[in-house]
Structures are given as C-alpha cells and as structure tokens.
Amino acid sequence: MTFSEKYSEYTDKINAALEKAVKTSDEITYRAMAYSLLAGGKRVRPVIVMACCEALGGDMGLALKYGCAIEMIHTYSLIHDDLPCMDNDSLRRGRPTNHMVYGEAQALLAGDGLLNLAAEHISGAEPHNAEKDIRAVAHLFGNSGAMGMIGGQADDIFAETHEATRELVEKIHHRKTGALIRAAGELGAVAAGAEADFFRDYTVHLGLAFQIRDDILDVESSAEQLGKSNSDADNNKATFVSVYGIDEAKLRLERETALALSAVEPLGEKGAFLRELADYLLKRDK
C-alpha cells in the first residue's frame, strides 16, 4: 500500500466516524458544529494518532476514537480563532468561516460544543477502556488547555501588540500548534498501552516543521490555494518567516523534518508511514 493509499484509509475512517459523532441531531448547534467539523481538512492530528498507534501494534478502535476527539478540539479552536474578536477571518478550508454562516453567537456555541463533544466522545463512544480513556482525557486536555494550545492563542494575542522576537515565536508555536501535535503522539501511545511520551521527539520536531511550513505557505501562496485567508501579515502575526526570514525558515523546516525522521528510525519498517508523513508535511502546498 502506498503512503497516499494508507493516508486515505485513515482519513476515510476518521471522516466516517466524525460524521457519525456529530450528526446525532439536526438542531442548529449540531449543524453549525458539523459545518466546520466535516469541512474536509487534512486530518493531520487524527492521522498521527492512528499511525503512532499502529506503529506500536495498538488498539486501532481506541486510536480512531481519540483521533476524532483531537480533531473536534482542533476544529473548535479554528472556529473561535476566526471570530471577529480574535483573527476576524472570513475564509477557512475553502468556505466561509462558521460565524459568517451562523452568526457570532451560534459560532461561539458551536466551538464550545465541539470542545465539549471531545470529552463526550472519549467517554461515550465505543470501544471503552476506562484506564486508557481517562489517560487519553488527561493527555488531550492537558495539551489543549491554558497550559498548552489555549495558552499559545493567548501568547499570539499578546504578540500582536508587542515586538515579535524569535523566543516569542518559538514559544507560541510550541504551544499553539505544537501542543496538539504532541497530544496526537501521546494519544496514539496511550491507545497502544505504551508510555505516553514514546513519540515525544518525533512530534516535537514534526509539530515545529508543520508550523514553519504553514508560515511559509502563508506568504508564498494565495488564499485560493490555501482555502483560508492568509492573514498573518495583515494581523501583524509573529511567524517564523517574519522573525527569521524566508530562507532561514526553509532551512529550519528541513532540519526539523530531519530530526523527526531520525526520531522514528529505530522503529524500522513499522515507522515507514510516520517518516513518509513527515516528508509529506514538509512538501505540502496547502
């Protein structure tokens, strides 16, 4: 099976499970949640959960469940990030942002609903494993909370009105994007019954490479290619490109990717997909 066939195998399962999880009601909040959750996207985080779990021969049913939860959290963070009081973006994944369609109040609730649904899903969906499920809750929400992703969003707001230093950019990315990528590795390890930090080195470098690629794409691509507003410069965002320059950002991207690759080298053949995933994220054009 090629990398891209395997990737599609994962995302087909993820998309089907997400649809099942969110299409439980036709109330407006569920429709608003589904609008963003089922809008496509690369599903990078759940793919990492499943690939890490599979590399260790773990329980793929649990990995799929945890993968859905992390995608719900990622999606809620996008909805809230796009709100007028935050980045005020109108385009996301090639479509109008949630609040452009449902209004600000309902978009706020859809975001809250998806964050909440992540906890409902881990505790409520099949298969059940109390010990692993509660560890999954701890690792997912530990990374997505005020110490992790939410803290990174706050740093990001801070950076808009302060000088963007390299230290600040590294800190923001370590938390704003990095924390959920690390959580994905931890969830895969938990699903496999391994130590949660088994994939730590891999996900730290992969997360950084992923964000640097994002920053590069934001300046080199059109909104049409990206499917979202490339608003970083407009919003005076602190990015790798703005503090390091485009050439150094590209070098750093290659270095972080190389480090991610070598981190899963010891897994041999079982780490093949994880290595191809790092390559894919380095080269992606949206």
Next chain:
Amino acid sequence: MTFSEKYSEYTDKINAALEKAVKTSDEITYRAMAYSLLAGGKRVRPVIVMACCEALGGDMGLALKYGCAIEMIHTYSLIHDDLPCMDNDSLRRGRPTNHMVYGEAQALLAGDGLLNLAAEHISGAEPHNAEKDIRAVAHLFGNSGAMGMIGGQADDIFAETHEATRELVEKIHHRKTGALIRAAGELGAVAAGAEADFFRDYTVHLGLAFQIRDDILDVESSAEQLGKSNSDADNNKATFVSVYGIDEAKLRLERETALALSAVEPLGEKGAFLRELADYLLKRDK
C-alpha cells in the same frame, strides 16, 4: 450542625480546591480564569454533588473533585454568556464581567480554558478512580454539551427573536439551567458508586425551582442586590415570569420545591440537608 454551617463546610472545601486548581500559573489566561472562578457565587452545583454523595455515604474526595469540575463548566458558561455577541452583560457576581476586565478575546479564551480545565481536573486531580472518573466525564459533559446546556443557550438565542411560548421556556430551562443541576446529582451518585440517575427526580424539580426563583428575582430585585445585571427584560428573554406571570410563577416554584422535597423523603435523616437545600433555594434573595 446547622444547614448553614454544613453549607459553609462544603463551600470552604470547594473554594480552596478551586483556588488550588486554577492558581497553577500567573499567565494572563489563568488570571482571567481565576477572576471569574474565584469571584464567589453560591457554589450550588458542587454543593449538590457533595450533598448527594454524602447522603449515600460515598467517596467525598471524588465528590469534591467532580464538584470543582462542574463549577468550572458553570463559570465558563457565564463568561461566554456575558460576551457582547451573547447577552452583552457588564456585571456578574457584583463585579465587572470577564471581558470588561480582560477584553473579549482573552475572555473567550478564559471560558475555553475553564471548560477545558474541567476535563483536566477530573482526569488529573486526586483522588483517582479510572472507572468512576470516566463515568463522571460522560455524565458531566453529556449534560453540559450541545444536547444539554449549550443546546439551551442556543434555544435562548432563538427565543430572543421568536414568540416566547410556555413550551419554549420550559425547554430552555430544562436544558440551559436544568442540565447542569441534573449533572450535579449524577456526579454525586457516581462518586458514591450508585446508579447515575439515583437523584433524577430531586434534581429535575430542584433545577426548575432554581430557575423560576432566578426569573422572579430578575424582576423583583435590583442589580445591586443580585450582583449581576437583571437584563432578561432588556434582552427580551423568555422567562417563567414573562410567559406565566409572577403569581403563577410563584405557585409553580412552590410546587417544584415540594416535588423535590418528596423525592428525597425516602432517604430519611440522610436526606435532611438535601431537603433544606431545596428550601434555601426557594427562599434565596440573590
């Protein structure tokens, strides 16, 4: 021990545990979270968790942990409800609302952070009991999500632009306030290792009585007495008073309270505090 001494014993423990849970960092998001979480309030939901657990002789350490989590969720819902795109309130618990102090973006993140912290707290704080903890997550987040409290908030938005019927008001209250009160009873039962719906009748009627009292206070008290804006009429909110009139609302309040009282009659002496709690909520003036 009198009712009020017992109530204080519970709230002292709750306030100390909440302070410990949120004062783990001096970053702005934690400060914004603490600002609202430690602003006082009656702590009704965690008190119900603890009292229900104690009535069944359950694990009070778990009850305190679950009680903190439900208060975090209650507080996040207030922060988001107060935002300009929702009720646009400037006063809460006698102080400026979160966004008046920290700005809209940071208040949004503080709310997200508290919702997230509820899951972190159940999965991360002592004491641990994987089986009960994951059940607690399921019952808390099942009630606070789009099927429950968040769904009620969406109904509330809908009601502002539609005719307020009695059915709509009952539906809103059943979910917007009722769901978390029912969750409190479920968490108390889970902490005690009982069936989650053990206190179902009690909390259904208590929740309704609680909300009717709120609606009556909103028209009969000043903002100063309430410590929050009495903005229901301004916002064209559908309330018990607006659809039933003040006299019928008061009769209904007494009936719901009587039903709550009789629901815990079989507990005998062990249900004494729960009965006094229903009386207290009926007579409270803020």
